[in-house]
Amino acid sequence: MEGLEGQYKKDDFRLDFIGIGAAKAGTTWLCDNLALHPDIYIPEKKELVYFNPTLIRMPGTPNPDYDKPVEWLHEFYKASEKRINGEFSVQYMQVEGTAQKIYDYNPNAKIIAMLRHPAEQVFSYWQYNIQRGVVSYKTLEAAIKGRPDLFNSTFYYQQLKPYYDLFPKENIGVFLFDDMIADRKTFFKSITDFLGVAPFYPESLEQKSNVTKKPKSVFLNRVIQGTRHFITKNGLEWIIPLLKGLGIVQLGTFIRDKANVTKIKNKPKLNIEQKNRLVDYYLSDIEELEKLIGRDLSKWKQKG
Numbered sequence: 019m020e021g022l023e024g025q026y027k028k029d030d031f032r033l034d035f036i037g038i039g040a041a042k043a044g045t046t047w048l049c050d051n052l053a054l055h056p057d058i059y060i061p062e063k064k065e066l067v068y069f070n071p072t073l074i075r076m077p078g079t080p081n082p083d084y085d086k087p088v089e090w091l092h093e094f095y096k097a098s099e100k101r102i103n104g105e106f107s108v109q110y111m112q113v114e115g116t117a118q119k120i121y122d123y124n125p126n127a128k129i130i131a132m133l134r135h136p137a138e139q140v141f142s143y144w145q146y147n148i149q150r151g152v153v154s155y156k157t158l159e160a161a162i163k164g165r166p167d168l169f170n171s172t173f174y175y176q177q178l179k180p181y182y183d184l185f186p187k188e189n190i191g192v193f194l195f196d197d198m199i200a201d202r203k204t205f206f207k208s209i210t211d212f213l214g215v216a217p218f219y220p221e222s223l224e225q226k227s228n229v230t231k232k233p234k235s236v237f238l239n240r241v242i243q244g245t246r247h248f249i250t251k252n253g254l255e256w257i258i259p260l261l262k263g264l265g266i267v268q269l270g271t272f273i274r275d276k277a278n279v280t281k282i283k284n285k286p287k288l289n290i291e292q293k294n295r296l297v298d299y300y301l302s303d304i305e306e307l308e309k310l311i312g313r314d315l316s317k318w319k320q321k322g
Contacts, residue, residue, distance in 0.1 A: 031092055035128040035213055036069075036120055037106030038181070041171060042142040043134035043195045047226065049106040051206060054220040058213070059100035066094060066105050069120050070113035073250065075152050077167045082255045088123070102213060106130075112171055117180035127189065128213060129181055134195035135318050136172035136304065137296035141288040143171060149279060151239030158292060172300060175307040182310060192311045234278050242274045294321045 037045055046064075053060040066083070068091045073079050083090070095103050110116045111131060120127060134142075144161045147153045147168065155161035162169045181190055191212040198205045202223045210217055249257060261267045288296075301319060308315045 030088075031095065031103075032124040033091075033095075033104055033127060034102040035104035035130060036110065037104065037108075037130040037132070038116075039108035039111035039131060039171075039177075040133055040139060040174065041108040042139055042146055043132040044198050045106055045108055045132050047198070048130070048132060048206075048209065051220050051222055052104070052209070052213075054222065055210065055215060055218045057101040057215040057218075059095065059098035059103045060105060061094040063094060064105070065107045065109075066091065067107045067109050069123070070107070070109045070116045071119075072113055074109050074112050074168065074171075075147075076251055079251050082250060082253075084119075102215065104128075104213075111174075111177045114180075117184055121184040125185070127185070129185055129190045130209070130212070131174075131178060131181075131190070131192045132195060132198075133174050133192060133307075134172075136174070136300040137288060137293045139172050139195075140169055140296060141286075141292070144169065145286065149239070151241070151243030151274060154240060158288075173303045175303045175310055178307070178310060192313070194313070196317070234280055238278050239274050242270045245270070290322060297321055 037049060039045060049060060049064060052058050067073070067081060068083050068086070070081050071084050073081050094105075110120065120129075133139075140162070141158060144153070144155070144158050147161075148155075153161055153165055153168070155164055178190075178192070191209070193205070193209065197208075203219055206219065206223055207217050249255065258267065297319060304315050304318050307313075
């Protein structure tokens with residue numbers, strides 16, 4: 019990161035806030051609703067993943083957008099005339115080195131983190147990654163064992179500590195999924211208050227976003243996602259614009275996310291035994307997180 023701050027002139031446009039995660043903790047819902055606020059601009063393209071050096075779904079694979087000039091990022095905001103601008107990418111909380119690059123980019127940025135009960139988050143994340151074709155493990159235990167890099171996404175203390183080491187505490191907003199479920203209107207106001215914009219209550223506050231579905235064919239979604247991973251791992255990103263021009267990328271996304279999925283009628287649930295093991299697994303991290311963010315997380319430590 020040496021010399022990075024020198025790339026950014028003080029007069030340049032900067033993002034005012036950045037949502038860093040966590041996955042399956044309400045971040046898409048929050049992003050969708052903030053984008054409707056008259057004072058806020060969030061690009062239509064979500065998950066720009068500009069600041070993370072590597073990609074979480076492909077261990078050790080460099081992020082092809084990481085070394086692009088900052089103008090690449092700002093191009094997504096060229097149409098903005100809003101008071102504040104921001105983006106959300108859940109990979110930012112999981113990838114080492116991301117906090118430093120965000121700080122070097124804008125040390126005054128506000129950081130938003132949405133957190134969910136670790137056991138529930140991991141269970142939901144497993145289901146979601148099956149839908150996306152990232153994994154095909156039939157049990158949660160097999161998924162955690164086979165892809166610990168992917169399913170260790172809820173060591174929140176470890177992941178947030180680098181942000182607290184760099185940014186002023188008042189610039190970091192940590193919000194809990196349970197609070198959102200309990201009262202979406204009050205919860206959303208706490209976010210707009212944190213960002214310093216007027217209260218705003220879109221009708222979509224009571225709607226769900228990014229609901230996990232069941233793939234009709236796990237194999238088909240695995241092929242689509244595997245092709246995308248192959249392109250990135252082998253440095254073939256140059257072919258993406260061509261594939262988009264031919265409509266192939268759009269077709270693959272449509273098949274993976276809409277045509278090849280169906281609603282889950284009997285949604286799998288985390289059983290007591292699984293939950294208790296996961297509570298033990300994350301316990302020390304939860305206890306450190308309580309001290310870091312100043313919140314009582316007793317419910318996260320309860321078994322049964």
